[in-house]
Amino acid sequence: MFDALSDRLESAWKKLRGQDKISQSNIQDALREVRRALLEADVNLQVVKDFISEVEAKAQGADVLAGVRPDQQFIKIVHDELVQVMGAENIPLAETEEQPTIVLMAGLQGTGKTTASAKLALHLRKLDRSCLLVATDVYRPAAIDQLVTLGKQINVPVFDMGSGADPVEIARQGVERGRAEGVNTVIIDTAGRLQIDEDMMGELARIKETVQPHETLLVVDSMTGQEAANLTRTFHEQIGITGAILTKLDGDSRGGAALSVRQISGAPIKFVGVGEKVEALQPFYPDRMASRILGMGDVLTLVEKAQEEIDLADAEKMQEKILSAKFDFTDFLKQLRLLKNMGSLGGIMKMIPGMGKLSDDQLKQGETQLKRCEAMINSMTRQERHDPDLLASSPSRRRRIASGSGYRESDVSKLVADFQKMRSLMQQMGQGQMPGMPGMFGGGMGNAFAGGGGGNRPAAPGWRGYNSGAGTKKKKSKDKKKKGFGNL
Structure with a gap:
């Protein structure tokens, strides 16, 4: 996804190669390339302006360490600012003492919301959290059948009352079923629409008021670029969300959504979809994503x-x-x-x-x-x-x-x-x-x-430190077999 952005940023580093220090004059060409790279990636204009301003201020005040090239120092500054723009750290899904934890899934039609609900259930199952999926989308043909099929595939039960029931009542009874069965987490898949309208928002608001979810996650299509950030802000203002899930991050989207959502909406990205398979959901770590954008890999993931x-x-x-x-x-x-x-x-x-x-x-x-x-x-x-x-x-x-x-x-x-x-x-x-x-x-x-063909990207000084544990959270797993990476 970030290939075009990474290539553009690499041309920015080249502007500083051969220089002995960072200065007001030589940094302008590099900043211009960074600005162009972000705009071409469909990052929100205000986010780009703030980003460039912060990078410029930090670069001009940075002391270049002995033995470190100016382009390497600049990469470090850009990396740190990318992390800040995307949220600084991973914010995990809530887990309450009083069970079940209720997760409300929202979004427009076609964003992959139903599939994302199943992916989230499987992710939580791997963390030894029992789940119940609740199907409240009574409008889209076969939406309930789709969730039931996915539930069977991942061995997670699905609660539904058919396509003739009231979505608010389905959600209420689904939560009661989860509570009665001692389920750890109830995930409610709601109906999407082709556009934001009052009826959809009203129904979603009634469901939220009835079940009082601990998490309200908005599923957004990363292919929509900065529009994904605007959509997140609208939902946040009208409904109140606790986070976002970016889908289709493995596609040919330019990256604007990942770099804009947090700054524009104020809501953190909690998960990203990286494929069509039901296993293809990952927690969102800003530091790891910044490393991928800069072509430094993502060893921890x-x-x-x-x-x-x-x-x-x-x-x-x-x-x-x-x-x-x-x-x-x-x-x-x-x-x-x-x-x-x-x-x-x-x-x-x-x-x-x-x-x-x-x-x-x-x-x-x-x-x-x-x-x-x-x-x-x-x-x-x-x-x-x-x-x-x-x-x-x-x-x-x-x-x-x-x-x-x-x-x-x-x-x-x-x-x-x-x-x-x-x-x-x-x-x-x-x-x-x-x-x-x-x-x-x-x-x-x-x-x-x-080593031939791996490119010639400069490594930021102390780069291993960025991926040595920042933003990571150890999993609680009862399966002691799957804890080691060994020497493979």
Whole structure:
């Protein structure tokens, strides 16, 4: 989503490269590029003006540290201001002592509100909070059926009274059902409209007055740019909301919504939708989003995604195999499938510092290489997967695998050779050595991981500190298996 904005901002850093210090004269060109970048990203004009004013004031008063280039110092200042504009810190969903916690979902039609309700329920379930979904959208055809289907998919019960009932009464009885069953959180999916009108606002106000929700979340489409911020402000003024959920953040929106909502409406962004799958909902962390915008990756979110998929016992076994050079093709295939479960390769790469500038062609080539590897491994016998050395010494086995997978014998030979190099490398790294990284599995992703194609973005001084825990909140989980990232 932020590719165009990131590219524009990078041109701003270039204005300061080669300078020995930040000054009134040399900063103006950089500020002009930043202003143009934000306006092209559809950020609200007043937000842009305030942002540029703050950055200029801080940049002129900043002392450039010894050994730090002016462009790096400027990146740090822009990063800090981006974090402030988006809300400074993550604001988690309320959890009350007197249960159930009631969450009212609001928004216009077509923003993904019903799906967002199910995504939120699944997110809370992962935090060991039981949920009940309440279907009050009696106007849109199949809206209730959609929520019921999503509820079955994520194993969360749905309360509904059919399309002929009063939405206010459905909401009231839904909350009573949740209270009677001891549910932790009740999520009420309300009806949307094609535009803001008095009837919609009136019904929403009556539902809110009846159920007295602890959270009123507005679901807004990030594709609408700064209009999303204006919509949030209107709802906040007329209904009173506690936060927003930005959907379709994985699309080709330019980023204006994420940078405008908090400043214009005063309501924090609490969650972002990053895909169509019901698992694709993430808490919103301003510091992590600022890092993504500046092309610095988002390691913390990547680790959290991995923690959801990795079992601690499996991670420990894998570590032992790596240290003893017993990592085999079966283990590698398991890691490939784990990577698929975490999302698209492009999405994962953008979270890794330095990988944000990989082109679509490079990512497609990487996807192709991984599919080739999987096809060839699937054509191996169980014995060959467990003992890769068998393939290194047997051309006939390699020919059979090539025939079964539809590739050439040379492709299989390269896979085996690269795998043996990787296994040796992983063993050395596990023992504390830092050998050079060889290109793995062909030119596409091999060159990317080796450092070619990762772009040449300057890193802000002390950048690791920005992602070392700011804005994070440890999860309370009873599932002790999924707490470690291990050495994978």
